[in-house]
Amino acid sequence: xxxxxxxxxxxxxxxxxxxxxxxxxxxxxxxxxxxxxxxxxxxxxxxxxxxxxxxxxxxxxxxxxxxxxxxxxxxxxxxxxxxxxxxxxxxxxxxxxxxxxxxxxxxxxxxxxxxxxxxxxxxxxxxxxxxxxxxxxxxxxxxxxxxxxxxxxxxxxxxxxxxxxxxxxxxxxxxxxxxxxxxxxxxxxxxxxxxxxxxxxxxxxxxxxxxxxxxxxxxxxxxxxxxxxxxxxxxxxxxxxxxxxxxxxxxxxxxxxxxxxxxxxxxxxxxxxxxxxxxxxxxxxxxxxxxxxxxxxxxxxxxxxxxxxxxxxxxxxxxxxxxxxxxxxxxxxxxxxxxx
Amino acid sequence: xxxxxxxxxxxxxxxxxxxxxxxxxxxxxxxxxxxxxxxxxxxxxxxxxxxxxxxxxxxxxxxxxxxxxxxxxxxxxxxxxxxxxxxxxxxxxxxxxxxxxxxxxxxxxxxxxxxxxxxxxxxxxxxxxxxxxxxxxxxxxxxxxxxxxxxxxxxxxxxxxxxxxxxxxxxxxxxxxxxxxxxxxxxxxxxxxxxxxxxxxxxxxxxxxxxxxxxxxxxxxxxxxxxxxxxxxxxxxxxxxxxxxxxxxxxxxxxxxxxxxxxxxxxxxxxxxxxxxxxxxxxxxxxxxxxxxxxxxxxxxxxxxxxxxxxxxxxxxxxxxxxxxxxxxxxxxxxxxxxx
DNA sequence: TTGTAGGCGTTATCAG
DNA sequence: CTGATAACGCCTACAA
Numbered sequence: 287x288x289x290x291x292x293x294x295x296x297x298x299x300x301x302x303x304x305x306x307x308x309x310x311x312x313x314x315x316x317x318x319x320x321x322x323x324x325x326x327x328x329x330x331x332x333x334x335x336x337x338x339x340x341x342x343x344x345x346x347x348x349x350x351x352x353x354x355x356x357x358x359x360x361x362x363x364x365x366x367x368x369x370x371x372x373x374x375x376x377x378x379x380x381x382x383x384x385x386x387x388x389x390x391x392x393x394x395x396x397x398x399x400x401x402x403x404x405x406x407x408x409x410x411x412x413x414x415x416x417x418x419x420x421x422x423x424x425x426x427x428x429x430x431x432x433x434x435x436x437x438x439x440x441x442x443x444x445x446x447x448x449x450x451x452x453x454x455x456x457x458x459x460x461x462x463x464x465x466x467x468x469x470x471x472x473x474x475x476x477x478x479x480x481x482x483x484x485x486x487x488x489x490x491x492x493x494x495x496x497x498x499x500x501x502x503x504x505x506x507x508x509x510x511x512x513x514x515x516x517x518x519x520x521x522x523x524x525x526x527x528x529x530x531x532x533x534x535x536x537x538x539x540x541x542x543x544x545x546x547x548x549x550x551x552x553x554x555x556x557x558x559x560x561x562x563x564x565x566x567x568x569x570x571x572x573x574x575x576x577x578x579x580x581x582x583x584x585x586x587x588x589x590x591x592x593x594x595x596x597x598x599x600x601x602x603x604x605x606x607x608x609x610x611x612x613x614x615x616x617x618x619x620x621x622x623x624x625x626x
Numbered sequence: 627x628x629x630x631x632x633x634x635x636x637x638x639x640x641x642x643x644x645x646x647x648x649x650x651x652x653x654x655x656x657x658x659x660x661x662x663x664x665x666x667x668x669x670x671x672x673x674x675x676x677x678x679x680x681x682x683x684x685x686x687x688x689x690x691x692x693x694x695x696x697x698x699x700x701x702x703x704x705x706x707x708x709x710x711x712x713x714x715x716x717x718x719x720x721x722x723x724x725x726x727x728x729x730x731x732x733x734x735x736x737x738x739x740x741x742x743x744x745x746x747x748x749x750x751x752x753x754x755x756x757x758x759x760x761x762x763x764x765x766x767x768x769x770x771x772x773x774x775x776x777x778x779x780x781x782x783x784x785x786x787x788x789x790x791x792x793x794x795x796x797x798x799x800x801x802x803x804x805x806x807x808x809x810x811x812x813x814x815x816x817x818x819x820x821x822x823x824x825x826x827x828x829x830x831x832x833x834x835x836x837x838x839x840x841x842x843x844x845x846x847x848x849x850x851x852x853x854x855x856x857x858x859x860x861x862x863x864x865x866x867x868x869x870x871x872x873x874x875x876x877x878x879x880x881x882x883x884x885x886x887x888x889x890x891x892x893x894x895x896x897x898x899x900x901x902x903x904x905x906x907x908x909x910x911x912x913x914x915x916x917x918x919x920x921x922x923x924x925x926x927x928x929x930x931x932x933x934x935x936x937x938x939x940x941x942x943x944x945x946x947x948x949x950x951x952x953x954x955x956x957x958x959x960x961x962x963x964x965x966x
Numbered sequence: 967t968t969g970t971a972g973g974c975g976t977t978a979t980c981a982g
Numbered sequence: 983c984t985g986a987t988a989a990c991g992c993c994t995a996c997a998a
Contacts, residue, residue, distance in 0.1 A: 347991035367716035376707035687975035
């Protein structure tokens with residue numbers, strides 16, 4: 287029994303409710319907003335009318351009349367299908383939902399034009415604040431918004447030429463620690479697999495690796511610009527085929543680490559190379575237990591961003607900007623082998 | 627050089643722009659909306675004023691004046707951190723972004739109360755349509771919205787007592803096929819590991835398994851209500867310790883499959899039990915290559931939902947409701963062994 | 967305790 | 983081509 291689809295009915299307004307309840311607009315407003323000074327009898331009549339008519343107040347009109355910013359937060363991510371950004375969104379939500387905030391989300395696919403469009407739409411929606419996770423490109427618009435007073439929080443990225451709250455993992459120090467661990471085990475040729483050097487976190491991780499290289503007085507072996515598993519596997523193949531192959535490898539991301547492992551496994555070399563993976567994604571549990579990983583709590587990045595946003599939105603609009611570095615912990619494992 | 631954070635400036639309005647350009651409100655409106663019948667000279671002056679003042683039109687006011695629904699779509703998911711829902715969101719975006727739509731998202735954590743609150747907020751935001759992915763509970767509100775005329779699309783779930791567009795994977799037939807494959811290999815005792823029987827997809831998959839059991843005239847071995855890896859591993863332990871342990875196991879979800887594999891691996895039995903995992907998540911690449919999987923294209927679920935929504939929103943508001951079943955492909959692999 | 971008047975920023979209508 | 987003026991749905995003042 288499919289009811290015939292009825293054309294979208296006009297939403298009842300407060301005036302409709304008032305008419306139905308035989309009272310005035312303002313009284314309905316009071317009831318809807320739970321304001322005091324309404325006689326119980328009248329309040330009941332109004333409640334009934336609301337139920338009967340199926341009234342829902344219009345957030346747009348409300349926001350317009352109140353002048354203040356609404357309860358929408360903009361969340362700009364590179365790709366909703368990437369678990370990293372999902373985890374950030376999750377943390378953001380956890381921290382802001384009690385305030386009645388909703389997330390207005392969009393993916394940029396790392397395309398500056400898309401990011402620009404997205405930001406523009408968010409601004410037109412008059413979001414109360416914006417969280418930008420690891421996208422780059424629409425920066426000019428972002429700076430304008432910051433200058434205008436909209437709270438902006440950058441997650442896992444930086445923003446040149448403007449000051450805004452920022453949340454990152456300890457990319458540099460963790461990667462440094464990981465590489466240092468390998469040098470400490472006696473390795474002299476430790477290679478680094480990195481993603482696009484245009485991404486800020488990749489730069490930071492490479493810097494951490496180079497720190498450790500400098501400390502150890504060793505030679506830097508950097509391969510970057512790697513886009514995924516396949517490219518990582520290829521790169522490792524080349525590395526291992528070289529004159530002086532590395533005895534240990536640091537992978538700057540999960541995906542690269544997986545590619546690394548796949549190749550090592552395929553060649554039966556998984557126990558002859560020590561490796562460290564920087565854990566962006568929830569894959570660590572699936573990885574070979576012989577792998578040492580740097581684990582970052584991605585959801586905590588989101589939660590922190592949410593906290594910074596609410597602080598600025600609800601308590602200290604003019605507080606100086608902060609940068610919070612969430613500790614990513616390096617987890618060495620016994621099975622990271624000493625060099626042959 | 628941190629600029630002193632300036633207090634949120636009032637947004638310039640069209641009137642401000644009009645004043646600055648020495649013209650009237652309506653002309654500015656025309657320019658902003660790219661309407662014809664404005665002299666180039668005047669248009670330029672207005673454009674300048676817009677740039678100088680940093681004007682952005684207010685979507686709320688626009689929507690209010692236009693009466694029509696805006697360009698916001700509500701997306702209700704169980705958990706933003708779950709890659710499944712992220713993938714759906716991604717597909718949704720892909721399909722709707724060219725229409726200028728933005729996603730208003732929220733996670734329910736499978737809590738009916740939360741889902742209710744979320745839906746309420748979405749309705750107040752006057753979203754043009756709602757996509758509900760695998761959450762259950764706030765159904766009453768959902769039905770009201772459908773009755774009111776708001777397009778609703780259910781993804782990977784059903785909605786009793788109302789008719790709305792629905793998108794699912796071929797859960798039942800794929801699981802049936804997978805189990806049949808195992809029976810075809812000669813197995814007689816094939817067990818099924820399933821999640822909460824309150825979740826619709828779990829019911830469907832179990833039904834598919836039972837179909838195959840009936841076809842094969844075998845005995846049903848169902849363990850359900852399993853919440854994750856750990857519980858799945860435990861359940862498998864119990865199964866294998868029984869009097870007549872199964873020789874093959876069908877796991878209804880990725881997570882359960884991972885738990886299954888973990889236990890088999892731990893006991894050195896990974897090559898003595900054939901198993902089939904239903905692939906919700908992007909884990910297939912990480913799994914033991916001996917596992918046969920049912921793969922569903924989750925993003926396609928989202929894309930389909932997006933298409934259905936736009937069709938209803940922009941073309942056929944009164945079309946009869948559709949149920950689209952996206953094929954999930956069963957991928958047997960050579961290394962799924964025959965019984966001992 | 968209740969109701970009236972005015973305005974929020976935009977679009978639509980209809981005169982100039 | 984251009985511009986007053988009246989909505990849109992709601993809230994904040996300010997009466998009554």
